[in-house]
Amino acid sequence: xxxIKAAILGSGNIGTDLMYKILxxxxxxxxxxxxxxxxxxxxxxxxxxKGIRTSHHGIDAILEDPxxxxxxxxxxxxxxxxxxxxxxEKGKLAVDMTPAAIGPFVVPTVxxxxxxxxxxVNLISCGGQATTPLVHAVNRIVPVxxxxxxxxxxxxxxxxxxxxxxxxxxxxxANAVQQVGGAKLARAIPVFNPAEPPINMTNSVYAVxxxxxxxxxxxxSIQSIVAEISSYVPGYKLKGTPFIDYRDTPWGRLPTIVIxxxxxxxxxxxxxxxxxxxxxxxxxxKVGDLYAAHFLGSKEVIR
Amino acid sequence: MKIPRxxxxxLRDGDHAVSHSYTPxxxxxxxxxxxxAGVPIIEVSHGSGLNGSTIQQGFSIHSELELIKxxxxxxxxxxxxxxxxxxxxxxxxxxxxxxLGISVxxxxxxxTEADVTEQYFRLAKELGLEAxxxxxxxxxxxxxxxxxxxxxxxxxxxxxxYVVDSAGALVQSGVRERVSAxxxxxxxxxxxHAHNNLGLAIGNSxxxxxxxxxxxxxxxxxxxAGAGNAPTEVLVAVLNKMNLDTGINLSxxxxxxxxxxxxxxxxxxxxxxxNLSSGYAGVYNSFLLHVRHAAEKFxxxxxxxxxELGKRNAVAGQEDWILDVAVExxxxxxxxx
Numbered sequence: 001x002x003x004i005k006a007a008i009l010g011s012g013n014i015g016t017d018l019m020y021k022i023l024x025x026x027x028x029x030x031x032x033x034x035x036x037x038x039x040x041x042x043x044x045x046x047x048x049x050k051g052i053r054t055s056h057h058g059i060d061a062i063l064e065d066p067x068x069x070x071x072x073x074x075x076x077x078x079x080x081x082x083x084x085x086x087x088x089e090k091g092k093l094a095v096d097m098t099p100a101a102i103g104p105f106v107v108p109t110v111x112x113x114x115x116x117x118x119x120x121v122n123l124i125s126c127g128g129q130a131t132t133p134l135v136h137a138v139n140r141i142v143p144v145x146x147x148x149x150x151x152x153x154x155x156x157x158x159x160x161x162x163x164x165x166x167x168x169x170x171x172x173x174a175n176a177v178q179q180v181g182g183a184k185l186a187r188a189i190p191v192f193n194p195a196e197p198p199i200n201m202t203n204s205v206y207a208v209x210x211x212x213x214x215x216x217x218x219x220x221s222i223q224s225i226v227a228e229i230s231s232y233v234p235g236y237k238l239k240g241t242p243f244i245d246y247r248d249t250p251w252g253r254l255p256t257i258v259i260x261x262x263x264x265x266x267x268x269x270x271x272x273x274x275x276x277x278x279x280x281x282x283x284x285x286k287v288g289d290l291y292a293a294h295f296l297g298s299k300e301v302i303r
Numbered sequence: 304m305k306i307p308r309x310x311x312x313x314l315r316d317g318d319h320a321v322s323h324s325y326t327p328x329x330x331x332x333x334x335x336x337x338x339x340a341g342v343p344i345i346e347v348s349h350g351s352g353l354n355g356s357t358i359q360q361g362f363s364i365h366s367e368l369e370l371i372k373x374x375x376x377x378x379x380x381x382x383x384x385x386x387x388x389x390x391x392x393x394x395x396x397x398x399x400x401x402x403l404g405i406s407v408x409x410x411x412x413x414x415t416e417a418d419v420t421e422q423y424f425r426l427a428k429e430l431g432l433e434a435x436x437x438x439x440x441x442x443x444x445x446x447x448x449x450x451x452x453x454x455x456x457x458x459x460x461x462x463x464x465y466v467v468d469s470a471g472a473l474v475q476s477g478v479r480e481r482v483s484a485x486x487x488x489x490x491x492x493x494x495x496h497a498h499n500n501l502g503l504a505i506g507n508s509x510x511x512x513x514x515x516x517x518x519x520x521x522x523x524x525x526x527x528a529g530a531g532n533a534p535t536e537v538l539v540a541v542l543n544k545m546n547l548d549t550g551i552n553l554s555x556x557x558x559x560x561x562x563x564x565x566x567x568x569x570x571x572x573x574x575x576x577x578n579l580s581s582g583y584a585g586v587y588n589s590f591l592l593h594v595r596h597a598a599e600k601f602x603x604x605x606x607x608x609x610x611e612l613g614k615r616n617a618v619a620g621q622e623d624w625i626l627d628v629a630v631e632x633x634x635x636x637x638x639x640x
Contacts, residue, residue, distance in 0.1 A: 148358045150623045155415060163419045167393045187357055190390045194415040195616035204623035206358040240630045245600065250362055260627050 003030040004292035005067045009059055009083065010074030011036025011043030013159075014097060017269035018072055018281040019047055024268070025285065028292035032068050035061050046269075059083055063090050069295060070288050073097060076161055077168070084120055093291055094120040097284050099161075099168045105176045108286040109228045110136045116294055121287065125169055126276035127151030127188060128176040129283045130203045130236070134259050135181030137225040142213035145251065147183035148206045149173065152191040154198035157274040166190065183207070201275035202239070205259040208249055215244060222259060232286040233279050235264030235272070304512055306547045307519045310344040310494075311337050311535045313564060314374070315386050316520075316527035318350035319589040321567055323363040327373045329567065333523070334377040336559035340552040342535070344407060345381050347374040350528060350589055351620070352388035352411060353396040359622050360391070361592075368399060375404035382406035386437070389419045391620065394426055401430040410456075411437035411467070413618040414444050417452040424459035435494065435518075436464040439619050442472040442585055446484035453485050453493075463492035463518055468507065469619060471500030471530050471582040475510040486515035494518030497533045499525060500582020502574055504533035505541060512547075523556065523564040529588025530578035536560045580606035584613025593622045597629035602638050 006022065006029040008015045015034060022031045034047040039056040047054045055061035062068055063086055071087055072095045073080050080100035087094045096103060103120030106112050110133055115121055123129060131149040138144050151173070162169055173188035193199050222242050230236045239260040247256045263275030270277045314330055330347060337345050349355030349367050356363040374383045384407035385400050397408060408427045410420050420436065427434040436456035438449055453464040466481045473481075478495065485493045495511030497504040497520070508519050521535030536556035542549055574582075577591060586609050594612075598605040611628045 146358075150359055150620075152621060152623075160418070163416075164421060166389045166419050167422065170390060170393050189357065189359060189620065191618065191620045192413070192416050192419070193616065193618050193621065194413065199615075202624075202627070204359075204626070208358070239627055240634070243630075245626075247358055248362060249358070250356075256358060258626060260623065260630075 002296060004028055004069050004295050005030055005032040006070040006072065006288055006292070007033040007035060007062045007065070007068045008072045008074060009035050009062060011038065011041045011047070012074065013270065014277065014281060015072070015074040016043035016046060017277065018074065018284055019043070019052065020268035021281055021285040023050060025289070027289040028296055029070065029288055032065065033061060035059065059086055068092060070095060070291060072284055072288060088119055095284055095288055096120060096122040097280055099125065099172055101172055105180050106287055107132050107180050108232060108283060108290065109133045109225055110180055112287065112290055123280060123283055123287065124176040124180070125173045126153070126201070126280050127169070127190060127203065128173045129279045130201070130261060130263055131205050132176050132181040133225050133229055134205045134222060134261065135177050135183050135207060137221045138207045138218055138257055139182035141218045141221050142209055142211055144181070144183040144207045145210045146185040146208040146249070147177050147181060148187045148189070149177055150189050150191060150204045151276070152193055152199070152202045153276040154273050155192045155194040156198050157270070157276055158192050198271070198273040200273050201263040201279070203261045203263070205261070207257040207259070208247070208251070208254050209257065210251060210254060218242070218257060233263065233282040234266055235275055236279065237262055304545070304547060305515070305517060306549055307512055307517060308343055309535065309538065309549055309551060310346055310384060310518060310520045311342045311522065312346040312520050312532070313522040313526050313535070314370070315346040315348050315350060316532055317522050318348070319528035319592070320526050320531065320572060321569060322592060323349060323356065323361045325370055326365055327369055330370045330373045331377050332563055333559065334374045336555055336563065338378045338381045340555035341550050342381055344384050345374060345378065346384040346386060346409065347371050348385035351391055352386040353392040353400055355388070355391050357391070359620070368403060371400060371403050371405060384409055386411055387423060388412070388620065389423055394423070397423060397426055398430065401432055405432065407433040407435060409435040409437050411439050414438035414441050414449055414452055417455040420456060421459045424456065424461055428460045433462050434460060436461040437467050437496070438465060439467045439469045440587065441466045441468055441481055442470055442477060443616070446480045449481055450484050450488045453489055457489055457491050461491060463494050464489065465494035465496050465518070466511070467496040468498055469587050470585045471498030471504070471588060472585040473507060474501065474503060475507060478507045478510045479514045482511045482514035482516050492517035494520070496520040498527065498530055498582070498588050499532065500530040500574060500578050500588070504531070505537055508533045508538060509541065523560040524568070525572050526564050526568065527588070529581055529591040530574050531572040534560065577605045577609065580609040584610050586612045586617065587619050590622060590625060593625050597625045601629040601633040603629055603632040603636065607632055
C-alpha cells in the first residue's frame with residue numbers, strides 16, 4: 001500500500017514519543033526521517049535502533065528530500081517561525097506542535113475538514129486539545145456564552161518552554177476555546193501540581209449557558225465526542241458524568257455545565273501520567289494521518 | 304528583634320471571605336483607616352490575585368481595577384500592593400495594575416514552581432515595582448526545597464520572599480526552620496503570611512520574627528480565606544507589648560476592625576470543624592466556601608472533602624478538584640449524583 005512520507009523535526013521528548021506512535025500504527029504515513037540538532041540525543045539513538053533514518057543537521061535533511069510531504073515540527077515557537085517559511089517554500093505540510101500558532105488551530109474531532117487545504121496547521125496546546133472539543137460538544141447543542149477551562153498537569157511533565165512563558169499557554173488556549181470550541185468568551189488557566197507519585201493530567205470545563213437547553217442532549221453530545229477522541233487518545237475519558245451547577249456570574253445566576261476529564265498517556269515514550277504530552281503527540285499523529293489519507297485520496301482522483 | 308514591616312491584606316485575602324463582594328466604598332473606608340493608622344503596605348486585588356474573577360475562583364462583583372484605583376487615590380502615606388498568580392494573571396493585568404499606581408506586586412506560586420515566575424519578576428522590575436515572592440503552601444516542603452525555590456526568585460529580581468502558610472498547617476517549629484533557612488540563604492528580605500486553622504496565626508508570626516523575618520502579613524479582625532489570618536490589630540498590640548514599635552496607631556486599627564470589618568463577615572471567622580479539618584489536612588484556605596458549596600450540592604460532609612483533598616495534595620487554584628472529590632464521595636455513599 002502506498003503511504004505518504006513524513007518527517008519529525010525535533011528529537012526531544014515530543015518528537016520521540018510521536019515516532020513511536022507513527023511506528024506502532026498502521027496508518028497512511030511512513031516515517032522517513034527523524035531530524036534533530038543534538039547527535040547525542042536519546043531520540044536519535046532510539047530512531048537508529050528502530051532503523052529510521054536520522055539527521056542531526058536540523059531541518060536541512062528534510063528540505064533536501066522532495067518525497068517528504070508532511071513535517072511534524074516539535075522544536076520551539078521561535079524555531080518554527082523560520083521552519084514554517086522553509087517548509088512552505090518546499091510545498092510540505094507543517095503540523096506545528098509548538099505554540100507558534102502561524103497556521104490555523106486544528107482539533108481532529110472538530111475542524112480539520114475546514115483546513116484540509118492548509119499548508120501549516122497548529123495543535124494549540126495540551127489543554128487546547130483536551131478541552132476545546134468538550135466546549136464544541138456543548139456549543140453544537142446550545143450556544144456557550146462563557147467557557148473556562150482548567151488544565152492541570154504533573155509538575156514534572158511541564159518543560160522549561162512552558163514554564164518560561166505561561167502567558168503564551170493562557171492566551172493560545174483561551175483563543176482556541178473561542179475559535180475552535182465556539183464559546184463567545186473564554187478563559188484558560190493552567191495548574192501545575194507537584195504531588196508524588198505524579199498525577200495524571202486532569203481538565204475541567206465550565207460552560208455558562210444563557211439559554212434554555214436539553215440537558216440530556218448536551219450530555220450525550222459530550223459523551224459522543226469523548227468516544228471519538230478516545231479512538232486516537234486511548235486514555236482520554238470523562239471523570240463522572242457532566243452535571244449542571246448554578247453559579248453567580250457577571251451575567252446573572254446561570255446554569256453552568258461542569259465537565260471533568262482525565263487523560264492517561266499511552267506510555268509510548270513518556271510515563272503514563274503525562275497525558276498532557278501524550279494528547280499532543282496522539283493528536284499530531286491523528287492530524288498527520290488524516291492529511292496523508294487526503295493526499296492519497298486526491299492523488300488517486302488526479303490519476 | 305527587628306521591627307517588621309506590616310502588610311495588611313484585608314482587601315485581598317479577605318476578598319475570599321466576603322465572596323469577592325467588596326465595593327469601592329468599603330475599599331475607600333478601609334484603606335483610609337489603614338493609611339491613617341500608619342500601616343505601610345495595603346494589598347488590594349481579587350483574593351486569587353489579579354484577574355482572579357473566574358468561575359473557578361469566584362467572580363468579583365466590582366472590577367478589581369476600579370477597587371485598586373480607589374485605593375491608590377485614597378492613600379497619603381501607604382503603598383498599594385496586589386497579588387499576582389501566574390496563569391490566573393498574565394503580563395497584561397500586571398501592566399494595568401502598575402499603570403493604576405500600585406507600588407508592590409506579590410507574585411505567588413505553589414512553593415515548588417518558582418521557575419514559572421521569571422517572566423513576571425522581570426516585568427515587575429521593568430515597571431519599577433517592588434516585587435515580593437510568595438511561596439504558597441510552604442508546609443508541604445522542607446526548608447531546603449523552599450531555599451532552592453526562594454533563591455530562584457531572588458535571581459529573577461525579588462526584593463523579598465515570603466513563607467506562606469496557605470493552609471494554616473504549620474506549627475512553630477516548622478515556621479522557625481523555614482524562615483531561618485531562608486534568612487540564612489538569601490540576601491533579600493524574608494516574610495511570613497499566616498492562617499489561623501490551628502490557632503497559631505499570631506504565635507507563628509512572632510516565631511517568624513524571632514527567626515529573623517522582616518515582613519509580616521495581617522488582616523483586620525483576621526478577615527481572610529478559611530480560618531482567616533493573623534489579625535493586624537492583634538499583631539500590632541503584641542508587638543507593642545514586645546517593645547517593637549511599628550509606629551502603627553493601635554486604636555484606629557481596633558476601631559476599623561470592630562466597626563467596619565466585623566460587620567462585613569458573612570459567617571464568623573472561627574476555627575470550626577471545616578477550618579480545623581482544612582488546616583489539619585493541609586488544604587488551601589480559599590477552598591472553604593467552594594467546599595461548602597460542593598458539600599451541600601452533593602450531600603457529603605465538608606470535612607470529608609477537606610480530608611480527601613489533603614490526601615490528593617491539591618494545590619492553590621485547584622477548586623475544580625473539590626467537585627471531583629465531592630462527586631466521588633457521593634458515589635461511594637450510593638448517593639445519586
